[in-house]
Amino acid sequence: MSVAAATPAASAARPVSAGRWMTIAIVVVLCVWVLLPIYLIAVNALSAPAEVTGWPKRFYPSFDFGSIEFFIQFRGVARALMNSVIVAVLTMTLAIGLGAPAGYALARFRFRGKESFRLLVLMTRAFPLPLLALPLAVLFIRTGLDDSRIGLALVHTTLALPFAILITFSLFLSIPYELEEAAFTLGCTRLQAFRKVVLPLALPGIAASGVFAFVTSWNEVFAAAVLTIQNKTLTAFLLQSLDYSPLPLKFAGGAVLVIPALVFLFAVRKYLFSLWGIANR
């Protein structure tokens, strides 16, 4: 369509279409740039361990599940996988439970201190958050939370909470207040109006921010490695075994780490810009 608009005269059609081919070529190259490495680690994960360490390598998988089996049966992996999932679910629950009410308050009320709260939330972005794990390690030992899943989930929640607040804030802002007012006139209390009118409309967005919190926790390496010993998550396990783990284990682990990323992006693609676009204001 832009071609049609830009070329009222037929003579101009040729250079434009050359530019178009150029654009298409760049788009394809950049798609390959993103996808090819993911394909290659999948090839490794779906090949037998001997093929993974062999030379030279083939560029397509043999669909041998030896590497995956080796990975799953490796001492500590199954437990680490389970820990990763549990910590991520705890993080998701905490981030939504604490973040959604705050997002609602920011979107619906004018009150003193609103700007200071927003500043506090935005400030968390200017700090290297994984470093929080250092002082918290001391606090956790004192309170008996050291090496616990909930302790790690609390640290991961500081990473995910600012986003949960900002996403739900923009989400509630996009739902007209008039709908709630209509419910009030029909005799609903604020809580009823929220439950029956706002929540159904907000649910997909809240779910997306939950998925985001899950992946934030799932992917986090530094705090997990510092804070857990017995209850290692998958990232902590893989990081600490880098020195001695055989290649097939690393690559199967890497591939398993990547899978949620693909699911995650598919689930939140509609909300991608309210996830990060808010940073514009």
Add this chain to the structure above:
Amino acid sequence: MESRRLPYLLLLPATLFLVVFFVYPFVQVAFQAFTKGGGFTLDNFHEMVSDWKFTTALRNTLLLAVVIVPLQLALALTMASIVTRLKAGRDVVLYIWTIPLGISDLAAGLVWLAIFERNGFFNSLLANLGLMSEPTIWLGYQNKITLFAVVVMAELWRSTAIVLVVLVAGMGLIPKEYYEAAEVFGAGPWKRFIKVTLPLLKPSIQTALILRTILAFEVFAVVAALAGTNMPILMGEVYEWQFALQDRKVAAAYALVILAISIGFTLFFLFTLRTRDEARA
């Protein structure tokens, strides 16, 4: 009356959480770094600086950030200008290009390890093309330059998507009329990009640069997976002192260095990319 107190009640849990798990730990980490045996001291910093790895780690971290962030900005600007102009397939292309958003730094490191390890895909490709008979070692301590280049590539691959999303969101805010006007006055695509897109995109570029630079100083697992101990970086040293050497005080001193650099660069970008009022759309 109800709605007077309600917003504060809704904000209370999130605020308390951030005070306990964000504000308090940062005070605590400063406290840890500046004390020893109960009194104020700079000993921890002395110990940090006198370690031979400190200078190397600081240099490597800064060098990585200085190389990666500008490349990333250029790449993301290219991607964003292309994707905003796409008519067909925009959503698919954007989905593919933002996949790395959900990939952890550890997974990214393992993905690129699969490509550049001794028996990896890159060497295999060269062998298949007849360019190589014996595998070359790209990631060893003898090959500091290729090691650095691979880390840069992995970081470009993994973390350009954040910049892309922020820029695409920003470009969406630029009114189409500006481009039409520029076109009427005979500005070509390049000139439109320089004279319209870039100035109006400044707030987004600022946000993206701050976000990415802070994250660049936190680089950790990518380097750990690709280089092991062959390439000291600040975050790796924090981990080393905290976990392997069990010296929390020196780790805290390192943490403060990272914090100081992060805040310094944030202020630098806030100052140099100030938005004057007339530049706002």
